[in-house]
Amino acid sequence: MARPTLFGMVSTRASQAYTLPALQSFLRNTEMGPQDRLVLIDNDGSMQGWTVPCERIVPIQPRGFAANVNALMDMANEYEQDLCFLSNDVYFTPGWWSGLSSHTNETAILIPDSNALRQYKTASGLEITPRMDLRATIGKADEIDDAARFH
Numbered sequence: 001m002a003r004p005t006l007f008g009m010v011s012t013r014a015s016q017a018y019t020l021p022a023l024q025s026f027l028r029n030t031e032m033g034p035q036d037r038l039v040l041i042d043n044d045g046s047m048q049g050w051t052v053p054c055e056r057i058v059p060i061q062p063r064g065f066a067a068n069v070n071a072l073m074d075m076a077n078e079y080e081q082d083l084c085f086l087s088n089d090v091y092f093t094p095g096w097w098s099g100l101s102s103h104t105n106e107t108a109i110l111i112p113d114s115n116a117l118r119q120y121k122t123a124s125g126l127e128i129t130p131r132m133d134l135r136a137t138i139g140k141a142d143e144i145d146d147a148a149r150f151h
Helices: 013-029 065-078 096-101 141-150
Strands: 005-011 037-042 055-057 082-086
Touching (some): 005 013, 005 065, 013 037, 013 141, 037 065, 065 082
Parallel strands (some): 005 037, 005 082, 037 055
16 A cells, blocks of 8 residues: 655745646646645745645745755655655646556656656647746646646
C-alpha cells in the first residue's frame, strides 16, 4: 500500500500571482487520497485571507527556498508521508499525478511531461511554448486540460 502524500508549495508576495492559478489547477486536476495533505508555506504572510482549501503555514520569519523545502521534508518524514513538492508557477493538468504516483515502489525524482517538452498551437489559438506568461493562460483552463488529454 502506498504511503500518503504531502503535497507542498511555497509562495511569496513576489510570486503570489502564480500561486492561486497553480492551486486551483492542482485542486481541479489532482485526485488526493483521504490521508494526503496539501500544505502551502506562505513565506511572508501575503496570502492571508485566501480561501483555498489547504493547510497554510506562515513562518515566524521569512526563510530561503531551501529552508522551506527542508521544512516540508521534515513535515513529511514526521507524518510518514511522501513529499511531492509543487512549484507555484505550474498549471497542473488532468492525469499529471496518476502518472507520477504509479511509481510507488521506487525511490525516484520524477517530472511530468510539460510545455518544456511539447510545444504547439491549438485550433482555438492557445500557443503552448516552453516559457509561457501567466496572462496567456488565464481563463483557458479547459483548453489547457484538453491539450494535456491529447498527449
